[in-house]
Amino acid sequence: APTFETRDKSICRKTTVAILGGGVAGITAAQALSNQSVTDFLVVEYNGDIGGRMLHTNFGEDADGNPYVIELGANWVQGLGTETRPENPIWTFAKEYQIANTYSDYSSITTYNETGAVNYTYLLDEFDEAWTIFEQDAGYILTDNLQDKSLRAGLRQAGWNPKRNMAAQAAEWWMWDWETSSSAEESSFVFGIAGYNLTFYQYSEENNFVTDQRGFNTLLKNIASTFLQLGDPRLLLNTIVASIDYSPSGVTVTMEDGSCIEAAYAICTFSLGVLQNDVVTFAPTLPDWKQTSIATFQMGTYTKIFLQFNETFWDPDTQFMLYASPTTRGYYPVWQSLSTEGFFPDSNILFVTVVGREAYRVELQDDETTKAEVLAVLRQMFPNTTIPDPIAFTYPRWSTVPWSYGSYSNWPTGTTLETHQNLRANVERLYFAGEHTSTEYFGFLHGAWFEGREAGMRIAGQLTGECVNVASGCGNYTAYGDGELRGTTEWAEYNAFNGMGVSPFFVADSEGGE
Numbered sequence: 001a002p003t004f005e006t007r008d009k010s011i012c013r014k015t016t017v018a019i020l021g022g023g024v025a026g027i028t029a030a031q032a033l034s035n036q037s038v039t040d041f042l043v044v045e046y047n048g049d050i051g052g053r054m055l056h057t058n059f060g061e062d063a064d065g066n067p068y069v070i071e072l073g074a075n076w077v078q079g080l081g082t083e084t085r086p087e088n089p090i091w092t093f094a095k096e097y098q099i100a101n102t103y104s105d106y107s108s109i110t111t112y113n114e115t116g117a118v119n120y121t122y123l124l125d126e127f128d129e130a131w132t133i134f135e136q137d138a139g140y141i142l143t144d145n146l147q148d149k150s151l152r153a154g155l156r157q158a159g160w161n162p163k164r165n166m167a168a169q170a171a172e173w174w175m176w177d178w179e180t181s182s183s184a185e186e187s188s189f190v191f192g193i194a195g196y197n198l199t200f201y202q203y204s205e206e207n208n209f210v211t212d213q214r215g216f217n218t219l220l221k222n223i224a225s226t227f228l229q230l231g232d233p234r235l236l237l238n239t240i241v242a243s244i245d246y247s248p249s250g251v252t253v254t255m256e257d258g259s260c261i262e263a264a265y266a267i268c269t270f271s272l273g274v275l276q277n278d279v280v281t282f283a284p285t286l287p288d289w290k291q292t293s294i295a296t297f298q299m300g301t302y303t304k305i306f307l308q309f310n311e312t313f314w315d316p317d318t319q320f321m322l323y324a325s326p327t328t329r330g331y332y333p334v335w336q337s338l339s340t341e342g343f344f345p346d347s348n349i350l351f352v353t354v355v356g357r358e359a360y361r362v363e364l365q366d367d368e369t370t371k372a373e374v375l376a377v378l379r380q381m382f383p384n385t386t387i388p389d390p391i392a393f394t395y396p397r398w399s400t401v402p403w404s405y406g407s408y409s410n411w412p413t414g415t416t417l418e419t420h421q422n423l424r425a426n427v428e429r430l431y432f433a434g435e436h437t438s439t440e441y442f443g444f445l446h447g448a449w450f451e452g453r454e455a456g457m458r459i460a461g462q463l464t465g466e467c468v469n470v471a472s473g474c475g476n477y478t479a480y481g482d483g484e485l486r487g488t489t490e491w492a493e494y495n496a497f498n499g500m501g502v503s504p505f506f507v508a509d510s511e512g513g514e
């Protein structure tokens with residue numbers, strides 16, 4: 001016979017807005033609702049804490065035997081802003097909540113290959129020179145409504161062609177793959193460059209690395225605390241969504257444990273990886289235009305591998321080391337010292353990052369196999385040093401995390417603004433938001449921030465009759481059905497209704513100049 005508990009679970013809890021996911025987008029959606037006095041909402045979160053891909057863990061130990069807190073997910077505030085430019089909202093909150101961070105100095109770098117330290121930093125400068133050419137080429141494709149192509153094609157035409165020069169491949173990886181977690185072949189030329197501009201030219205080219213020992217998600221907890229109390233019954237942690245039934249009049253969300261929520265609206269902030277892996281069932285099945293957009297965009301994998309040693313055998317005054325494998329592009333290429341002033345001085349901690357295909361490979365391996373590979377690379381980089389065994393070693397497996405399935409999205413070659421708009425668009429009362437729905441800032445924390453806010457404002461506008469989302473309106477997003485999608489996007493269609501409210505040509509200190 002059913003117990004009282006299971007009988008209770010069969011009765012759906014009612015709420016006005018069900019916010020699915022307690023990452024950046026979910027929390028900012030809830031905040032936007034609260035700002036318009038829509039307080040009847042529930043936030044449903046898989047994990048035991050809010051933050052999502054803002055995720056930290058304890059690692060190694062300091063001189064007193066206490067562990068360090070390291071970030072497995074988002075680590076940098078990217079594109080800060082200056083007094084005369086717009087400011088990245090994540091940077092605004094990082095300052096407000098005094099999140100400890102240090103400027104990442106990308107010019108503090110030593111380059112290596114399999115024979116040890118070899119200076120090929122001139123290749124980074126050469127890539128930079130090509131950049132000024134290919135970013136213009138990408139601009140013409142956009143304004144003249146030409147066909148998009150791969151970033152690889154754009155680079156080649158601008159005179160950058162690394163061919164079999166592995167140092168040049170490493171330089172290219174440092175300048176591109178490291179940021180987007182995707183290769184030049186996989187990345188859109190137009191939207192790759194537009195995305196770069198919108199973060200680094202609109203705000204600034206600075207990236208600050210968060211070292212806060214409370215964890216980076218303290219920033220989000222501080223934002224949440226302005227409208228959610230500690231232990232607020234509207235925050236449902238450790239609660240896993242299994243299916244979402246939507247209609248023109250509302251949304252019913254059913255959890256893995258059989259409990260359910262009936263809402264007038266829902267905002268699904270699950271990652272593109274979650275949407276692509278069919279872990280949540282939608283009823284009815286999502287329309288073709290939605291499924292096409294989910295299938296089209298790309299979920300990358302970005303894996304940081306952390307090592308602590310009993311000594312700092314590398315130069316602690318240099319922040320980065322770039323390694324060019326003689327045979328495999330992207331094989332343990334970027335190393336970062338945390339045993340450095342401003343980070344965790346004297347911690348003897350180093351981490352190396354892999355992305356894309358290499359990240360998939362490494363994430364399928366056990367720790368011992370990866371550790372052996374990593375140490376073999378260090379022995380090549382430091383041929384005159386006896387590399388000790390690490391005293392602590394860890395890395396996450398983002399590609400298999402059931403609440404993320406990858407790290408962050410990237411814009412693939414040869415698609416349009418309208419196809420991406422369909423990723424953003426609501427299906428009846430079911431709305432979508434997250435890093436991946438950001439046209440301007442996909443892959444970034446601030447992308448998730450703006451998109452969560454947008455969805456919250458759109459729904460609050462519907463509910464209250466007062467629309468504060470002046471740029472792109474309230475209620476339904478623009479969506480493009482069969483027959484409405486074309487091969488290219490007209491310049492006039494680059495607007496807030498298609499998610500591009502800021503000119504992709506925005507240049508520092510000149511309002512949207514072209």
Ligand SMILES: Cc1cc2nc3c(=O)[nH]c(=O)nc-3n(C[C@H](O)[C@H](O)[C@H](O)COP(=O)(O)OP(=O)(O)OC[C@H]3O[C@@H](n4cnc5c(N)ncnc54)[C@H](O)[C@@H]3O)c2cc1C
Binds near residue numbers: 022054404
């Ligand atoms: C390794 C890595 C490095 C990164 N580095 C940076 C960086 O340096 N700077 C930067 O700006 N950005 C970085 N990012 C990107 C940034 O972390 C994301 O853009 C942002 O955190 C995404 O927020 P979101 O709200 O869209 O998604 P999420 O944070 O994924 O939030 C979605 C939430 O939904 C929950 N969820 C999923 N499935 C279910 C389910 N079935 N039931 C209930 N809940 C569910 C998840 O637990 C999660 O909390 C990085 C990401 C990764 C992974």
